[in-house]
Amino acid sequence: MSDVRPILDGHNSLIVGIANDQSIAYGCATAFRAAGADLAITWLNDKARPHVEPLGEALGAEIMAPLNVENPGELEALFDQIGARWGRLDSLIHSIAFAPKEDLQGGLLDCSAAGFARAMDVSCHSFVRMAKLAAPLMKDGGTMFAMSYLGAERVVANYNVMGPVKAALEAACRYLAFELGDKDIRVHPISPGPLATRASSGIKDFSRLLNDAASQSPLHELVDIDDVGSACAYLASPYARRITGGTIYIDGGANIVA
Template sequence: MIDLAGKTAVVFGLANKRSIAWGIAQKLHAAGASLAICYQNERMKAEAEDLINDLPGASGFQCDVSSDQEIETLFGQLKEKYAKIDILVHAVAYAPAEDLKGAFINTSREGFKIAHDVSVYSLIAVSRAAAPLMTDGGSIMTLSYFAAEKVVPNYNVMAMAKASLECCVRYLANDLGPKNIRVNAISAGPIKTLAARGIGALGDMLKAAADRAPLKRNVDQLEVGGAALFLASDLASAVTGETLYVDCGYNVMGF
């Protein structure tokens, strides 16, 4: 059994009980980690706080990762409360809904900028802020998707962002490796999260994944949480710069 007692984990991206961030938070909490769980804004606070209250000892923090000022404020609060952190989970992605439907060629310039700022640059920004607090080394992880490699209709500009995100993971792994900070991505299969509902034909994606994956089903949040728990632990002490697929094997299939 993995024991994270004495470790502090910061989890970004909690929206509701369907969030992958929530599945990860539950697994880290069950392993004994102290949790700082971050939600985006005041509108999401009530639902997020209800979930956080189900994890005794966890604390909630508000932070919009598209704001450098809010990131700076958050990590000041984290330093004051925890002194150091060991694990950071970046479960954040966003693109305008109109850029997640129809033909990719119609992607707007603004939609492209927003998708990359919120979904990719934010990983750089929070990693930069977290690194000085990871005084005993640490594990940073983010969430990707198979569309970073292969065409998934309607995923559109978010696929560009996920490809950039995976590249970002490798560069951050190189930068932070000398500090014994590992950086990895989890490429989860499609899950019906709040963010995913904005993608056109999500139902078709879920059906195709379940039909074609070797395990003949879709993945759930807690299974992604299990992979995150592994990456957070010493069992993954030599794993960095990688993309770990948690998709019931879908990515290995040709057709």
């Protein structure tokens, strides 16, 4: 990504959700770093750390820390660390989602109440909690991103419980954009086309989604993590200072095709 201009010089960005070098969050991290941003990144747990920490080191991340949003106190500790080290934050990227496998792979009617609640907490409400902690650090304004998918607004076979959950996430982004707009904080729900990430491996017949996306989108190409990262870097820059709240599709135009 050597052709990216340093449009984010002096920018501090927290990127949550890197699992490996195929993660959407990693595509965002590389794009933001190439654009001049300083990075804070997280890993989920001790099992994930050996896969994520070397990526952060290679990117020169100034802050690296564990974050499991289901563990009490970890989110607050992370933002305390950011406040102590940087004193401010310019962007937040939330790229995490989870549903228990048995609830994800069954239809919505068969999803348990506990599984639905857990999917909603990790995949949606954690973004609201992050936004509440991030906003006071965005002293000169900022940008928040949450990763969604087309299944939030139309039925996608086998997406199941994650459809309603992502719909809630997009709605949360709209309401946060409204509430935080007077602080010059912009909020973007990002809807990439299907990507072959570790998270997507839990979706039944995911390869069919990839094939359909490539064949049906106007550009007839799949997007990749660099496409998502570059678009988010632009949206975090002053060039996009009047854009907020609406879902941004990075899918080769697939969302316009019935």
